[in-house]
Amino acid sequence: MTNPRNRARPFDLVVLDLDGTILDLYHHKPISAAVQTAIAAVQAAGIPVTIATGRTLDYVRAHIAHLNITTPVVTTQGAVVGDPLTGKILYEADIPLPLARQAMAWIDAHPYITAVYFLDDDGHIVIYQNRRGPEPDFYAHVFGEVRAIQPRFADLVSGDDARPPLKFILVEDESSAGVDLVGDLRGLFSPGLNITRTHPRLVEGTAQGIDKGVGVLRLCERLGIDPGRALAIGDSDNDIPILQAVGFGVAMGNATPGVMAAAQWVAPPIEEDGAAVALRELVLTPMGIGQ
Structure with missing residues (x-):
């Protein structure tokens, strides 16, 4: 048989x-x-x-x-x-620094709770969140373990020795009602960034083609x-x-x-x-x- x-x-x-x-x-x-x-x-x-x-x-x-x-x-x-x-x-595929600086400046100028992800020297992901918000359990679930609150993401990517990020996640809330966040970000950063919706309230950005x-x-x-x-x-x-x-x-x-x-x-x-x-x-x- x-x-x-x-x-x-x-x-x-x-x-x-x-x-x-x-x-x-x-x-x-x-x-x-x-x-x-x-x-x-x-x-x-x-x-x-x-x-x-x-x-x-x-x-x-x-x-x-x-x-x-x-x-x-x-x-x-x-x-x-x-x-x-x-x-x-x-x-690994990082977001190019010039584009990352533009994206971080845009995030700093808008009200969305956001996390940005970097790879450290030991090969571990380091996550920064820009501000605390009214849904800490939700943020902890969708972002992962955040190392620190970093009010200005632009500071993370400034300087000649800055490390480029891997991706970022924005959380939509009542402030984004009627806003096509995916379309807006694609209009601003495509084709340099790949922008995608990963959850009814989450929009993520990675390097082009990633x-x-x-x-x-x-x-x-x-x-x-x-x-x-x-x-x-x-x-x-x-x-x-x-x-x-x-x-x-x-x-x-x-x-x-x-x-x-x-x-x-x-x-x-x-x-x-x-x-x-x-x-x-x-x-x-x-x-x-x-x-």
Whole structure:
């Protein structure tokens, strides 16, 4: 009898978004047992699994250690590819300093609560927030661990020895009602910056040509994997470039309309373990592997 695990693999790589896809921190829920089991089964079948997220490498390492993922992960909106085991940075893409100075000056002149991300000499992300606000728990969740409050971001990028940032995140509030913040920032800084919405209230900026899809393509090149043989699952607009970069894109049932339009398959929402369902239906079952 033929071993079902020897059947042809439908994919050579599985790429998973984090928040809203396998991690539901907005409802204070960890990665579910069903998703953990599905990921373990995919890896046991010889198919590498990775993460592609806007979160930092340190954040990812803290939240996926129990998943035994050894494949490099795409983090910080594609600006950083790193080793989830050692924390070593394998690739980074900074915002050019002249453009970063323009962006920081604009942020300093506007009321949005904002965080800016830098890489320090030890390869760790350092996060600065420009001011405190009325939603400290929300800021802590979406930004990560902030090192300090820095009222003037321009000071962080001034001087000849300034370190360029990797990305920034702006939080929309009542002051942005009726404002097309994504459109405004693109009008000001494109094509120099890649501006994308990552949450109904979050707008992020990275260097031109840097997004999660580009990060996945760089990872595939590093691994010697044809991106056309990769499967990706996501839920937010910043996942659209991933779904467009790989051979098969899956939208979560809780995904935005843009993600739905870019996907070839729609999984149940995160509350129903949609990522686990997708992995079973699209990866494990075709290989004859049950759970």
